[in-house]
Amino acid sequence: MSKKFLIPIGPYHPLQEEPELFKLYCDGEIVRDIKWETGYNHRGIEKLSESKTYDQVFFLVERICGICSTSHPFAFANAVEEIAAVEITDRTKYIRSIIGELERIHSHLLWVGLAGHFLGYNTVFMWAWKYREPILDLFEMITGNRNSYAMFKVGGVRRDIENRMIEPVTKILDDFKKKNDLLTGAVMDDPVIHARTKGVGVLSRQDIIDYAAVGPTARASGVAIDVRRDDPYAAYPLVNWKVITAEEGDVFAKAEVRLLEMYESISIIEQCLQGLRKEKEGDIQVKVNEIPEGIGTGRAEAPRGEVFHCVFSDGSNSPLRHKIRAPSYSNIATFKKSCIGQTISDATISLAAVDPCYCCTERLAAVYDSGSGRKLYNARELIGLSADRTSELRNKNDLK
Amino acid sequence: MGFKSYCFKKSLWVFHFGGASCNNCDIEILDCLTPRYDLERFGILLVGSIRHADVLLVNGSINRKDKDRLLELYQQAPKPILVVAIGACGCTGGIFAEGNTFAGPVDKIIPVDAYIPGCPPKPEAIIAGIVKLVKSLP
Amino acid sequence: MEADLILKKLKEKFAAVIIETEKRSEKRCTATIDPKAIVKVAEYLYKDEGLRFIIASGLHTRRGFEIHYHFSFDTSGLILNIHVILNNENPSIESLSNLFNASNWIEREIHEILGINFINHPNLEKLISEGNWAEGVYPYRKEFK
Numbered sequence: 044m045s046k047k048f049l050i051p052i053g054p055y056h057p058l059q060e061e062p063e064l065f066k067l068y069c070d071g072e073i074v075r076d077i078k079w080e081t082g083y084n085h086r087g088i089e090k091l092s093e094s095k096t097y098d099q100v101f102f103l104v105e106r107i108c109g110i111c112s113t114s115h116p117f118a119f120a121n122a123v124e125e126i127a128a129v130e131i132t133d134r135t136k137y138i139r140s141i142i143g144e145l146e147r148i149h150s151h152l153l154w155v156g157l158a159g160h161f162l163g164y165n166t167v168f169m170w171a172w173k174y175r176e177p178i179l180d181l182f183e184m185i186t187g188n189r190n191s192y193a194m195f196k197v198g199g200v201r202r203d204i205e206n207r208m209i210e211p212v213t214k215i216l217d218d219f220k221k222k223n224d225l226l227t228g229a230v231m232d233d234p235v236i237h238a239r240t241k242g243v244g245v246l247s248r249q250d251i252i253d254y255a256a257v258g259p260t261a262r263a264s265g266v267a268i269d270v271r272r273d274d275p276y277a278a279y280p281l282v283n284w285k286v287i288t289a290e291e292g293d294v295f296a297k298a299e300v301r302l303l304e305m306y307e308s309i310s311i312i313e314q315c316l317q318g319l320r321k322e323k324e325g326d327i328q329v330k331v332n333e334i335p336e337g338i339g340t341g342r343a344e345a346p347r348g349e350v351f352h353c354v355f356s357d358g359s360n361s362p363l364r365h366k367i368r369a370p371s372y373s374n375i376a377t378f379k380k381s382c383i384g385q386t387i388s389d390a391t392i393s394l395a396a397v398d399p400c401y402c403c404t405e406r407l408a409a410v411y412d413s414g415s416g417r418k419l420y421n422a423r424e425l426i427g428l429s430a431d432r433t434s435e436l437r438n439k440n441d442l443k
Numbered sequence: 444m445g446f447k448s449y450c451f452k453k454s455l456w457v458f459h460f461g462g463a464s465c466n467n468c469d470i471e472i473l474d475c476l477t478p479r480y481d482l483e484r485f486g487i488l489l490v491g492s493i494r495h496a497d498v499l500l501v502n503g504s505i506n507r508k509d510k511d512r513l514l515e516l517y518q519q520a521p522k523p524i525l526v527v528a529i530g531a532c533g534c535t536g537g538i539f540a541e542g543n544t545f546a547g548p549v550d551k552i553i554p555v556d557a558y559i560p561g562c563p564p565k566p567e568a569i570i571a572g573i574v575k576l577v578k579s580l581p
Numbered sequence: 582m583e584a585d586l587i588l589k590k591l592k593e594k595f596a597a598v599i600i601e602t603e604k605r606s607e608k609r610c611t612a613t614i615d616p617k618a619i620v621k622v623a624e625y626l627y628k629d630e631g632l633r634f635i636i637a638s639g640l641h642t643r644r645g646f647e648i649h650y651h652f653s654f655d656t657s658g659l660i661l662n663i664h665v666i667l668n669n670e671n672p673s674i675e676s677l678s679n680l681f682n683a684s685n686w687i688e689r690e691i692h693e694i695l696g697i698n699f700i701n702h703p704n705l706e707k708l709i710s711e712g713n714w715a716e717g718v719y720p721y722r723k724e725f726k
Contacts, residue, residue: 087720
């Protein structure tokens, strides 16, 4: 007779940077049951959203999750524009898609790195995160911030990607492509990664349908759903790309789908940049007078899968109810299928394979010296410092 | 050399507490340890247990469920410990301060030695903040 | 499948329980149904028509507690909302979690934030409220005058 014992993972541990608690009920080394405890990250965003105006909600939904900080505003914009029946300009569509795809690249690189870390293979972690930096630089050049870009608004975007920026952006992307080839080759051919991920954490087609999993998790099990193709929005119907799928459903297939998706993203960005040249500069906004009463459902394909926003409007200037469904909400529940029956060492990578984002699932400060009460930096100086850094980056790429 | 600066004169080991945050500060903290910023060359290391740590980094707004755990972690920490609140949410509660589960910014719960504002603060800002803190020790 | 077609099929099959239908565009439509028929309608949509359950949104309005079950038909990008209205006293509805696992968490969440009881739910325990707000407090309920 063997004894069952409980191994807790979390809530605060360096394996993953967010708080969550997994309880693994084990029999020897085999995981027999798994429970997930949550609430560590609950911030009441849906409730907060009811007290903010439509313009303010963008800044709120951006902070649902720092990694998908474009996907949530994207879906929210789609939802509100559906209620208001607004048709955005082509230049806006291209800009939105560029930001969305850059985010996909940075998020997938982040996952590849963390997956390496989970396997105890820190070389991959350091490598992937090093190659992620040029993408963050691109973000800073285009939007002025590394994360939380504040680019979206109802009926348009806040900043234009001017035509003179197209060339330096293309150059950085070209450099990145070579590095990405190296990384992809190294990960896909590595015998250690093969041994640790092939046949581990398998999700069958039926599991995906039962749990309604989305994104790369679903596509790695042969369920080809991608909102960008199925319910087209922004510039995705205007460019050529394909949906990447794999059949095996194990951790390796998920890694493969993500790595190959990055190539599609680069290709989409390049086509969008070409598209920008055809459109008039500065044409990034249509006027939206009022948001009428109604229901709007907006979707966007985040790096982790479909983000779904449902906005109920009563004709006032803030939502009556705002429902948010992040992809991890569907994907995390599949743990029950992928981890039970495996060893503890394989459970960690199976848990990580869906790229879980607990922030998604749950949903200007003045600086004073506390001793003397003396102001160390005021807001203007802080903004100035930040602006200096952005212009430094731009100057480096010959953009005055 | 005062007692505190004596305690922290060697490599700092860091424990990271992510409260109800949006993940941005978390990834920027990790970013400090990866090749471009590479804090590990100074021996700054992320550790798995608060009992090994010299510095407690707290980011994100703290909700009611987190509050008890944060207090418990602070009590478990070997003293003296430096507490750094990172990001707008850690310093003031930020955009989530009006939320229905918000339990107060970090400094209402445990004593804080340094604040690094920003949403999220850049890795350079985090590093500069830690350097300032270590320099200011008595 | 377009909005017209799915609404027509629903009307043919469930004529007795459909209260109202609304087509907002070719890809967005809503059908308001009798809450008692929710499992039958969901089973038909999921098993026969192959729709994917996205999520459910619960809200509190003057009409009572409303739940919108959002279903997606992925090959055409259609979103179908199945809308039910529950009365203010003892709101309860049959759970869909015995049909598919996808609704397990959201029903627990709606139970916590609005206090709607899901009958026959396999595991209606707390999801997010533990430690955050007390039992019997429903933060998304509203006061109407």
